[in-house]
Amino acid sequence: MAEYIVGIDVGGTTTKFGILTTTGENIGKWKIHTHTENDGKNICSHIKSSIQEYCRENQIPKSKLAGVGVGVPGFVEEGSGMVNNAVNIGWKDYPLQSTLEELLDLPVFINNDANLAAAGEYWQGAAKMETSTLCITLGTGVGGGVILNGDVVTGPSGTAGEIGHFLVVPHGRICTCGREGCLEEYVASKGLRRSLLDHLRNPAESTQLDKSSEAIDIFKAAEEGDRLANRIVNEATYYLAYVLANTVVLFNPEKIIIGGGMSAAKETLLQPLVAHFKRFVLTEADQHLSFGFAQLGNDAGIYGASWLAAKRLGYIDD
Numbered sequence: 001m002a003e004y005i006v007g008i009d010v011g012g013t014t015t016k017f018g019i020l021t022t023t024g025e026n027i028g029k030w031k032i033h034t035h036t037e038n039d040g041k042n043i044c045s046h047i048k049s050s051i052q053e054y055c056r057e058n059q060i061p062k063s064k065l066a067g068v069g070v071g072v073p074g075f076v077e078e079g080s081g082m083v084n085n086a087v088n089i090g091w092k093d094y095p096l097q098s099t100l101e102e103l104l105d106l107p108v109f110i111n112n113d114a115n116l117a118a119a120g121e122y123w124q125g126a127a128k129m130e131t132s133t134l135c136i137t138l139g140t141g142v143g144g145g146v147i148l149n150g151d152v153v154t155g156p157s158g159t160a161g162e163i164g165h166f167l168v169v170p171h172g173r174i175c176t177c178g179r180e181g182c183l184e185e186y187v188a189s190k191g192l193r194r195s196l197l198d199h200l201r202n203p204a205e206s207t208q209l210d211k212s213s214e215a216i217d218i219f220k221a222a223e224e225g226d227r228l229a230n231r232i233v234n235e236a237t238y239y240l241a242y243v244l245a246n247t248v249v250l251f252n253p254e255k256i257i258i259g260g261g262m263s264a265a266k267e268t269l270l271q272p273l274v275a276h277f278k279r280f281v282l283t284e285a286d287q288h289l290s291f292g293f294a295q296l297g298n299d300a301g302i303y304g305a306s307w308l309a310a311k312r313l314g315y316i317d318d
């Protein structure tokens, strides 16, 4: 009788695994290096041998495994099981679902990693029981995931929830997607660095920051009252609040969850963000809404991937 799900979070440097029960209890987790050489062609066979090895060592018979969920950083078509483009992995038009199903002889379900981080927080983390949730991941870039009526929203090309690519500055900074002025070029750690370098080019005030300062240094300096750091944080949270205020009108979520490395800045980030947000938001869209920080940290992806498989296999009610 099957009772476990394997949740996999494929990242550019590390692939994380979790074995979870169909009700969301994590009974084991581990990780391996992601070998992205040869356009990531060996990743699936590494996934197979790693699962086999873990199950052998922990005496988990294959008959106990019901299915596998996989999160991928890129545009993923859940319907066709194809990865359209995952730049950091090397997969382009890659049939991930069928490749893994053949290797593992188990049902496999795939989705975008930020969507599944949102699903993880919805299933077992900060947004438990909140059936409409927006989860944003502030790291190098900005990831977004939308949970609507208890399911993840993906769309036929897998671009739903990609709020990092909302346009905020017409003809602004060039983004990795090829367009100009995307949100993540202003608010993620790379965006904060770009703002810092812009300001340092024409220094109008003394600051404890320099060219080598990272996003976390900018938040720390802002907390200590550095004026330039505060100006950069203010600008970033202004753009993010602008996007969030527009996004909540679209589907009226109950919760906005903030995760990713930059969420470590806590109140230094949240306080100006919420202040800008309150000025921008439609009052009615804010009535039942609250902000919170992600609770599952780096495990959100494996929880969300397991949720996906458990949900699609019918273990989780609608």
Ligand SMILES: [Zn+2]
Residues within 6 Å of the ligand: 164, 165, 175, 176, 177, 178, 179, 182
């Ligand atoms: Zn973009």
